Amino acid sequence: MEQLEWLAVVRHGLSTGNVTAQEAETGGAELIDIPERDADVPLADLGREQAEAVGRFLVKQKPRLAVVSPYLRTRQTAEIALGESGVETIVDERLRDRELGVLDLHTARGVQARLPEEAGRRARLGKFYYRPPGGESWADVLLRLRALLREIREDHPGERVVLFAHEATVLMVRYLAEGLDEQRLMALAHDTTIANCSVSSWRRSGDRLEAELFNSVEHLHREETPPTRQEDVDDQPV
Template sequence: MTTPTRLLVARHGDAEYPVHGVLTDDGGWLTETGRAQATGLAAALGERGITAVCTSRMERAVQTGAVAASVLAVPARAVDGLQEYAVGDLEGVPYGDPRAQQVFDAWVAGDLDATMPGGESGVQVLERMREALDRIADDHPGETVLVFSHGGVMSMVIPRLSENVRDDLAAARFLPNCVPAEVEVSRERWRVVSWPGSMDKSTV
């Protein structure tokens, strides 16, 4: 039997952005807390035999991956398709504006045709994230790879790709920074081994 590839997919570390409290597609940058989170995660995974670190091209994920790869002494590379969903025309809108949340809630509920104003549809997000993760699995058959992506796309895509969990798994289990979901990928079959998260979003 073919040994499945194990993807440890984590949200990037805690980050800062040029303008606080608004929706943005800016890549941001790691805070000191974020660097400590990345270091702690890598140290905790030291016995897992990780062979590579892959990240989205957004700067907060790239920086998280660089910290973790240094601790693990493995290469890191950025991969197209792992980025957070684009907020499009909602750039600069306060977090409390309901429009982005309404679209995201529609995706989680199964309406993948819903589209961010001036941004992506759920179908587009799912397809590019799946392609990116499948490409990583194909490049590392039978290995264990640490992947840094983003909470929104992880929450929507990973449960939907996996055969053993509900599509809305993340609706009540919010993803913290630098705590990975473990996924087995084998012959295009996806299985969630573990899913982190809190029932209380205020703790994330």
């Protein structure tokens, strides 16, 4: 199977949910007060500006295909970034954010206070394999991403493709593209906050993809403070 020429993944711009979650974490709250369901959280005004900056970056990269998470904040990012470029765009539910089940809308403090048994189970199993009731493990998300990337390679061999997705997705695409293991992925997740509208990319070298950029924000107008890490609540909401 022919390799892609270039693959990039863009995390969506700053969302209203990111702002609310950061305020809840820093304020010591146990719950995050977001009225919309996760799929309907929109971009904040700053997130729209960030998406415009991504668009200026992508003009130079000339992607042929964009594959987009169905979540509103991600679709808005892609729509703003791609504008009238004519890039073929596909919305695919396999790029949706990780589903958190009972952990949804809990801060790190809230999980420890309200769901101590789940906190203990996660600590024992590790984040890679821990599946919250009603939600997904990181391994579950990797299954759908692996299938999606295989399909993209089969249908668009040798092309330049950009994905618009979520924080955890960026880390998991790197896991797949570079053949990482659980330990290296979890170390990345612990040490790295994937910035809103950051770009991570890989370029073909022979029959494999080689890393080009990771979590790059040089294309943004100005430095933005990334959302507060939630080391105990993965990607809420991202």
